[in-house]
Each structure stands twice: as structure tokens, then as C-alpha cells.
Amino acid sequence: xxxxxxxxxxxxxxxxxxxxxxxxxxxxxxxxxxxxxxxxxxxxxxxxxxxxxxxxxxxxxxxxxxxxxxxxxxxxxxxxxxxxxxxxxxxxxxxxxxxxxxxxxxxxxxxxxxxxxxxxxx
Amino acid sequence: xxxxxxxxxxxxxxxxxxxxxxxxxxxxxxxxxxxxxxxxxxxxxxxxxxxxxxxxxxxxxxxxxxxxxxxxxxxxxxxxxxxxxxxxxxxxxxxxxxxxxxxxxxxx
Numbered sequence: 001x002x003x004x005x006x007x008x009x010x011x012x013x014x015x016x017x018x019x020x021x022x023x024x025x026x027x028x029x030x031x032x033x034x035x036x037x038x039x040x041x042x043x044x045x046x047x048x049x050x051x052x053x054x055x056x057x058x059x060x061x062x063x064x065x066x067x068x069x070x071x072x073x074x075x076x077x078x079x080x081x082x083x084x085x086x087x088x089x090x091x092x093x094x095x096x097x098x099x100x101x102x103x104x105x106x107x108x109x110x111x112x113x114x115x116x117x118x119x120x121x122x
Numbered sequence: 123x124x125x126x127x128x129x130x131x132x133x134x135x136x137x138x139x140x141x142x143x144x145x146x147x148x149x150x151x152x153x154x155x156x157x158x159x160x161x162x163x164x165x166x167x168x169x170x171x172x173x174x175x176x177x178x179x180x181x182x183x184x185x186x187x188x189x190x191x192x193x194x195x196x197x198x199x200x201x202x203x204x205x206x207x208x209x210x211x212x213x214x215x216x217x218x219x220x221x222x223x224x225x226x227x228x229x230x
Contacts, residue, residue: 007200027136044169044221044223044224045166045209045211045221045224046221047217047218047221050219059216059217060217061217061218063217069149072155084132094222095165095166097182097184100168100171100177106213107154107216107219108156108168108169108171108213109156109158109168109211110177110178110209111168112165112166112167113165114165115165
């Protein structure tokens with residue numbers, strides 16, 4: 001069965017960095033685009049970034065562009081989110097999510113991890 | 123950026139009743155709309171994609187309809203496990219993919 005397990009969350013001061021990981025299993029990781037989506041009580045669900053199945057294409061929400069980088073290691077079935085210059089408003093639960101279809105990015109998320117909490121606070 | 127609004131914010135119903143949830147887009151998204159269910163402490167679960175297609179394993183009591191800017195998720199007869207928050211999401215014009223603020227279906 002499909003499993004996505006996030007790790008790397010924690011408490012970090014504003015301006016610092018954090019790297020999230022998402023270990024995938026139960027499907028052909030290298031054939032699917034992957035996303036990061038975050039959730040806060042106040043702003044609900046917010047899409048953060050997507051990376052294509054082969055890692056060649058990346059897209060970001062304006063709120064994180066230039067600060068966050070999505071990447072993947074298909075040899076290790078792992079997705080990453082490097083978060084730099086963190087702000088208090090980045091505080092959220094971060095989910096990795098799998099693209100529903102093979103190949104191209106379609107923007108439907110058929111499996112999600114359980115999420116990892118990132119708290120940005122001084 | 124396409125903005126999605128959902129109504130009502132909260133829907134109070136009893137098990138066995140019919141639930142009708144609405145999602146409206148700020149501009150046409152064609153049929154590129156999905157619905158997700160989220161229970162406390164859990165990740166969202168894909169229910170419906172392309173406005174009316176049920177995702178794998180989703181019971182037939184869940185149905186979606188609509189196109190353009192107005193969409194509906196219907197739960198024909200609420201089961202106890204259906205009380206949750208429901209989000210709509212568009213993939214028509216991206217980035218970004220955007221979500222609605224959610225409708226909470228709670229027990230009356």
C-alpha cells in the first residue's frame with residue numbers, strides 16, 4: 001500500500017533553515033510528480049510546491065518562491081523541501097502528497113502523508 | 123490566482139440525512155475541481171476529481187457535480203464516519219493550486 005512518511009519538522013527561529021523529508025513506498029515513486037501542501041488553523045490548506053516525476057520541473061507558491069526548494073532522490077524514493085529564511089507565517093503542518101496520475105503534473109493529490117509540524121518562533 | 127469559496131461554513135445534520143456542499147470559483151475552472159475529506163488529526167483524502175469522478179475506494183454515496191464556477195458535493199445519506207471537514211480544490215489555472223476554506227459537517 002502507498003505510504004508517505006514526513007520527517008524533519010520542529011521548532012526553528014525566524015531566519016533559520018529547515019529541511020523536510022518524505023519517504024515514499026508502495027508505488028513507483030519515479031513515475032509520479034510530488035507536492036508539498038501545508039495547513040494552518042488560520043489559512044487552511046495551502047499548496048506549497050510541486051516537482052515533476054523526473055525532477056526537471058519545479059513550481060512554487062508565490063509565498064515561498066526564492067526561499068523554499070523542492071527536490072527528490074528517485075534512487076531513494078525520497079522527496080525533500082529545503083526551507084530557508086523561515087518566517088513566523090511559515091508555521092504549519094507540512095504534508096507531502098502524491099500526484100494521482102503517472103507522468104505529467106495534474107494537480108490532484110491521491111495520497112498524503114500524516115504531516116510534520118514546523119513552528120517558526122523566536 | 124483562482125479563489126474558491128465554500129458554503130455553508132458549517133452544516134449540522136443527522137446520520138441518514140442528505141448533505142449538499144457548495145464550492146464557487148472566482149473564475150471558470152472548467153471541470154478541473156476536486157473534493158477532499160479531512161478528519162481531525164488526519165491528512166485530507168481525495169474523494170472526487172474532475173468535478174464528478176469518484177476516487178478509488180470512495181463509496182457511491184459521495185457524488186460531485188458542476189462545471190465552470192459552481193460545484194456541489196452531495197453525500198446521499200450520511201454515515202457516522204462522514205462527519206468531517208470537506209475542501210474543494212482547483213487545478214485549472216496553476217501555479218498555484220488553490221483550496222477552498224472548507225465546510226464542516228457536524229452532528230446535529
